[in-house]
Amino acid sequence: MILLTRKAEFSASHYYWIDAWTEGENQRVFGKCANRNGHGHNYTLEVTVKGEIDPKTGFVVDLKELKDVMEREVVSVYDHRHLNLEVPEFKTVQPTTENIAVAVWKRLEGKIAGARLHRVRVYEMPDLFADYYGER
Amino acid sequence: MILLTRKAEFSASHYYWIDAWTEGENQRVFGKCANRNGHGHNYTLEVTVKGEIDPKTGFVVDLKELKDVMEREVVSVYDHRHLNLEVPEFKTVQPTTENIAVAVWKRLEGKIAGARLHRVRVYEMPDLFADYYGER
Amino acid sequence: MILLTRKAEFSASHYYWIDAWTEGENQRVFGKCANRNGHGHNYTLEVTVKGEIDPKTGFVVDLKELKDVMEREVVSVYDHRHLNLEVPEFKTVQPTTENIAVAVWKRLEGKIAGARLHRVRVYEMPDLFADYYGER
Amino acid sequence: MILLTRKAEFSASHYYWIDAWTEGENQRVFGKCANRNGHGHNYTLEVTVKGEIDPKTGFVVDLKELKDVMEREVVSVYDHRHLNLEVPEFKTVQPTTENIAVAVWKRLEGKIAGARLHRVRVYEMPDLFADYYGER
Amino acid sequence: MILLTRKAEFSASHYYWIDAWTEGENQRVFGKCANRNGHGHNYTLEVTVKGEIDPKTGFVVDLKELKDVMEREVVSVYDHRHLNLEVPEFKTVQPTTENIAVAVWKRLEGKIAGARLHRVRVYEMPDLFADYYGER
Amino acid sequence: MILLTRKAEFSASHYYWIDAWTEGENQRVFGKCANRNGHGHNYTLEVTVKGEIDPKTGFVVDLKELKDVMEREVVSVYDHRHLNLEVPEFKTVQPTTENIAVAVWKRLEGKIAGARLHRVRVYEMPDLFADYYGER
Numbered sequence: 077m078i079l080l081t082r083k084a085e086f087s088a089s090h091y092y093w094i095d096a097w098t099e100g101e102n103q104r105v106f107g108k109c110a111n112r113n114g115h116g117h118n119y120t121l122e123v124t125v126k127g128e129i130d131p132k133t134g135f136v137v138d139l140k141e142l143k144d145v146m147e148r149e150v151v152s153v154y155d156h157r158h159l160n161l162e163v164p165e166f167k168t169v170q171p172t173t174e175n176i177a178v179a180v181w182k183r184l185e186g187k188i189a190g191a192r193l194h195r196v197r198v199y200e201m202p203d204l205f206a207d208y209y210g211e212r
Numbered sequence: 213m214i215l216l217t218r219k220a221e222f223s224a225s226h227y228y229w230i231d232a233w234t235e236g237e238n239q240r241v242f243g244k245c246a247n248r249n250g251h252g253h254n255y256t257l258e259v260t261v262k263g264e265i266d267p268k269t270g271f272v273v274d275l276k277e278l279k280d281v282m283e284r285e286v287v288s289v290y291d292h293r294h295l296n297l298e299v300p301e302f303k304t305v306q307p308t309t310e311n312i313a314v315a316v317w318k319r320l321e322g323k324i325a326g327a328r329l330h331r332v333r334v335y336e337m338p339d340l341f342a343d344y345y346g347e348r
Numbered sequence: 349m350i351l352l353t354r355k356a357e358f359s360a361s362h363y364y365w366i367d368a369w370t371e372g373e374n375q376r377v378f379g380k381c382a383n384r385n386g387h388g389h390n391y392t393l394e395v396t397v398k399g400e401i402d403p404k405t406g407f408v409v410d411l412k413e414l415k416d417v418m419e420r421e422v423v424s425v426y427d428h429r430h431l432n433l434e435v436p437e438f439k440t441v442q443p444t445t446e447n448i449a450v451a452v453w454k455r456l457e458g459k460i461a462g463a464r465l466h467r468v469r470v471y472e473m474p475d476l477f478a479d480y481y482g483e484r
Numbered sequence: 485m486i487l488l489t490r491k492a493e494f495s496a497s498h499y500y501w502i503d504a505w506t507e508g509e510n511q512r513v514f515g516k517c518a519n520r521n522g523h524g525h526n527y528t529l530e531v532t533v534k535g536e537i538d539p540k541t542g543f544v545v546d547l548k549e550l551k552d553v554m555e556r557e558v559v560s561v562y563d564h565r566h567l568n569l570e571v572p573e574f575k576t577v578q579p580t581t582e583n584i585a586v587a588v589w590k591r592l593e594g595k596i597a598g599a600r601l602h603r604v605r606v607y608e609m610p611d612l613f614a615d616y617y618g619e620r
Numbered sequence: 621m622i623l624l625t626r627k628a629e630f631s632a633s634h635y636y637w638i639d640a641w642t643e644g645e646n647q648r649v650f651g652k653c654a655n656r657n658g659h660g661h662n663y664t665l666e667v668t669v670k671g672e673i674d675p676k677t678g679f680v681v682d683l684k685e686l687k688d689v690m691e692r693e694v695v696s697v698y699d700h701r702h703l704n705l706e707v708p709e710f711k712t713v714q715p716t717t718e719n720i721a722v723a724v725w726k727r728l729e730g731k732i733a734g735a736r737l738h739r740v741r742v743y744e745m746p747d748l749f750a751d752y753y754g755e756r
Numbered sequence: 757m758i759l760l761t762r763k764a765e766f767s768a769s770h771y772y773w774i775d776a777w778t779e780g781e782n783q784r785v786f787g788k789c790a791n792r793n794g795h796g797h798n799y800t801l802e803v804t805v806k807g808e809i810d811p812k813t814g815f816v817v818d819l820k821e822l823k824d825v826m827e828r829e830v831v832s833v834y835d836h837r838h839l840n841l842e843v844p845e846f847k848t849v850q851p852t853t854e855n856i857a858v859a860v861w862k863r864l865e866g867k868i869a870g871a872r873l874h875r876v877r878v879y880e881m882p883d884l885f886a887d888y889y890g891e892r
Binding site: 228230241242243305306307308309310311313314338339340341342343344345347348 | 621622623624625626627628668673675676677678679680682683684
């Protein structure tokens with residue numbers, strides 16, 4: 077059993093806002109993130125898969141395939157996008173680092189041939205990141 | 213003569229768009245950056261000042277003052293903002309890395325007591341940055 | 349269940365020394381770290397909390413509050429200090445990376461509203477760090 | 485119980501190739517890595533050990549000894565070497581990141597006095613790494 | 621006048637060896653790098669161009685074009701290659717960091733539309749790099 | 757003409773204090789750095805040399821020799837030391853980043869065979885560094 081992790085990056089805009097709240101409540105809870113013009117980040121995504129090493133190839137997963145799945149399912153959808161306005165899953169939940177990690181998990185789960193998704197880590201900034209291991 | 217450099221960070225949204233151009237022209241020149249919902253980055257700013265070392269304090273510049281000037285003149289204005297929509301200098305020029313470097317220079321020039329501004333470096337991503345040394 | 353990690357930094361001095369031992373014994377076990385004038389490091393602290401995502405805010409923990417607790421309980425006490433001489437917990441144990449991780453845990457445990465402390469990581473240098481998960 | 489991690493680096497060459505396969509099959513599975521002239525990487529190795537903190541020294545493991553073991557058992561054998569041609573364990577398995585992590589584990593297991601090997605992490609590139617926790 | 625820098629990476633093998641010297645002389649001057657099986661690195665390339673900002677686009681250079689030129693002229697030729705055996709310019713000079721910087725300059729000079737090549741920086745390791753500014 | 761840069765690290769303690777000033781004046785100018793128990797940093801040193809590439813070896817300077825000079829003249833003197841108390845040049849000037857850069861220059865000048873010292877860069881923290889190019 078071994079774990080393999082691959083990173084990718086995307087740059088996106090977001091803001092935090094709850095329609096049912098007043099401007100003041102949004103400001104108090106979300107601070108500068110409540111600015112509805114949006115602001116943005118260079119997100120770093122780390123996807124970890126788990127499995128047995130193939131005795132012939134020495135791989136737990138085909139690296140090119142893993143890269144392609146991450147690109148197709150996540151990066152091409154999130155990169156250079158405004159998460160609140162353009163990505164369906166963030167119409168109903170705030171695009172926080174925590175929720176992005178869960179959303180990336182849902183996008184990748186079951187799509188990686190031959191290995192099991194183990195962890196999704198999302199960095200919003202170099203000093204802030206969320207880890208999601210699926211429901212367990 | 214010595215140079216001292218201090219870094220700061222800000223997270224902001226932007227897009228590239230020229231009103232006089234068609235959507236197609238904007239797409240061709242600016243690619244994914246032409247998305248008018250905006251996307252964002254964690255920008256890193258490096259400000260370099262130049263001067264003589266004060267023989268008593270050993271400083272070329274008061275570090276706290278330098279930090280305060282960078283915070284007041286740049287970070288507080290750009291951070292968690294949409295550069296095109298909320299920062300005056302980017303109403304008329306595209307908020308490219310190059311133009312942000314020039315704009316930061318203009319904001320800081322003449323504001324740093326006791327030392328001369330030497331260089332402004334702006335990273336849009338870890339693999340892309342612009343350097344501006346003023347007009348010369 | 350999700351994990352959220354936030355980093356902070358502090359710069360401090362320390363040395364390793366056991367009074368009951370001779371100078372020679374201290375030198376043999378602690379090497380250059382036995383210099384009682386002290387030497388120092390830029391420490392990086394990573395605090396990981398664990399909990400459920402609040403369905404409204406999308407947060408597992410209030411980020412500003414987490415930052416404030418880390419600042420108040422740890423950074424303001426350790427930063428720009430000589431750990432052996434000025435921080436109470438290191439009067440009786442050596443301020444090794446391992447012991448600092450445990451001490452940070454004790455300082456933070458039970459202070460973070462709404463989430464459970466999961467891990468404290470302390471880097472003494474970029475190539476050396478300790479992880480503590482509490483008693484278990 | 486605490487975990488301590490130390491990093492080291494080595495620069496080495498490798499390629500991926502299965503003799504029983506045709507050139508075309510090797511190219512299809514291994515892509516650019518099938519070039520038998522070899523190519524290379526700056527590998528980063530992270531070794532994590534686990535144990536109780538010694539109440540006197542504050543150490544879970546003697547840091548100098550850990551460094552020496554990593555140097556003697558791994559770095560001196562892999563650094564500036566062609567892994568396929570000069571390191572015995574890679575005569576029979578491909579020197580993938582996964583297999584290197586397992587091989588480092590086998591080289592270190594039982595050699596670190598006073599602590600238990602917990603994890604070996606190997607980075608082939610900053611955006612690709614494998615983790616091995618031993619057989620379990 | 622502004623400077624813009626873009627990074628790229630390539631992984632390659634090399635060794636240092638002078639045929640006219642004995643094995644002993646090669647070993648004495650080149651140390652571990654004289655191993656003719658080769659060893660390798662993750663090289664980082666920084667290309668800096670210089671010019672005026674286009675008042676419309678805000679660019680000193682078309683970023684996509686710069687990336688394409690770097691990919692076509694350098695990365696596709698060096699990446700996953702054995703520099704001594706497969707790259708023509710290193711048949712006659714040692715593939716040292718210094719010589720790679722000069723070779724990259726020669727490959728890029730005159731190929732970047734609208735801007736002037738200012739500097740080529742090549743990192744062999746994070747702690748070792750060469751800068752070349754052309755003949756001057 | 758080419759530039760080659762090599763990095764090294766040292767961990768040291770320091771404080772800022774002027775005997776002729778009152779405690780209050782020291783606090784006002786030096787803030788937390790005026791704590792005479794000292795605090796510390798992981799300093800990073802970058803030494804850049806300049807010269808012609810040797811047509812045979814491809815080197816501007818013997819890398820091992822450069823490393824040895826940096827180790828002997830600087831790292832072995834500063835590492836794990838209290839700069840104010842144990843390093844002669846800081847008895848009379850404050851060990852600021854600026855003054856450390858100048859002191860490193862003086863220690864290295866004329867000691868590097870075959871190449872000319874071009875720049876000394878000293879990082880006190882990842883976000884603060886000084887550059888010295890000698891008197892000119």
